[in-house]
Amino acid sequence: MNELKQRVVKSEERSYLTFISPFVVIITGVLLWHLITLSGIFPSYSLPSPLAVLQSFKEEFAGGRLFTDIIASLWRVVVGFTISSALAIPIGLWLGKNALPRKALLPVINFFRFLSPLAWIPFAILWFQIGDKPAIFLIFLATFFPLAVATMSAVFTIPTIYFRVAHDYHYNKIQMLTRVVLPAVLPQLITALRVNYGIAWVVIVAAEMVGCQDGLGYGIWEARNGLRLDAAVCYMIIIGLLGMIIDRLLFRLTRLSNVRWGYEK
């Protein structure tokens, strides 16, 4: 009985440690950063101190600028990523099930998949000028091709037995797609969405640096022009935090009862 109690206590200690360990790492990192800035190895304009960044946070929040930049970036990512997913997933499913269009389109899809979205920046600005559109266009290009390929690959991994079962129960083509193919690939699709959302979040910064007049990326660009690296760090922290928060939201999809089977092998 004592042994059991000890085990329970140890397990509680472990879960407590697991919870606090990331905070320990973050606090240690900030302290180290603070010590380095205090030491004067780097001049303050090239490495702002944590206190300067904190001050910058206060200013940006008070001015309301940070809030509008967050909304602008989130809007562009959500629109670009939604359009990209809405097109890439059905196309990926279709390519996964049909050999002829797959053979015809895959080389082109792969070509564009390996082309950095940043290479499209001149075209994006020429075609869409400045504002939301070029950024949305770049996010679309960055995520559409990998998402289509990921969906198509997921279709390949569906065990044949599911199609045999569907045949026994006389599923028509639409039922085959909606009741077999889509639920069978859903766990992999959620993982692909998380990965591609990460890409979108990385691309938005670059896109806004050149094609926008607001947004988190533009904020960093403007801070750099004004040699305000404390403000740039403040924007960087916001970008990282927002990315993590949205990823956690997408991660929650993996806990849905009808997709958990895909993660519990």
Add this chain to the structure above:
Amino acid sequence: MFDGDMKNNVNGGGIELNNVSHSYDGLTVLKNLSLNIKPDEFIVLVGPTGCGKSTLLNIISSYLKPQEGSLKTNGAIRTVFQKDGLFPWLTVAENISMGLQSIRIPGHREKELKELLSIIQMEQFRDHYPNQLSGGMRQKVELARALAGDSNILLMDEPFSSLDYQTRLRLRKELVLLLGKRRRTVVFVTHDIGEAAQLADRLLVLSDRPARICDDLYIDIEKPRDITDPRVTEVMRNILIRMGLQTKDQPIIA
């Protein structure tokens, strides 16, 4: 009786294969195979690995079209697979309900679902997902799904071979009891001679590829059959002899 419901094989269940041949990339698996299966018959197919048993089931289920010969089946066909035949994204109740689409009135469908869950003694697992069940439970759910609604013919492709011995013995008995409540024509593929002797009304021994019927043996012993019943062990001996795995003089444990 419910609309669309055929708890027993009232209509159909017969299977007729005439001179069926099938090849894969020039490799002949079935050649001029003819077979007539009566409604409610429990046929067991035994034979060496790769002789074409699964191809035969695929042809009967019309998943494969025979390259030569003809097939006539009478009634709805369902297959119980060796493993992983359940949709993992559906619960036990949802998987079984796949077989109940022919019952149009929702209340009747629910009543039938409850009855099937009760027959397989899994009422408390209706909202569980397949990955939360043991291998034996999963096979029982698959069996219930295949028995649900308007099915007439069950094709069983080594359905218990991935289970442990004790579970296999238990499920054989449960299958016999289930079929006592819901009669179906069954074509059952197995490598397990004991399983064949315990379950078959009629046993077909298939030859090596291309498969032909070497032996057609009727087993007239009441079911459920005990594996230790001397009549069952005698049938097992008989099968082994017919498969060329034992001589007439050898005892069963060689």
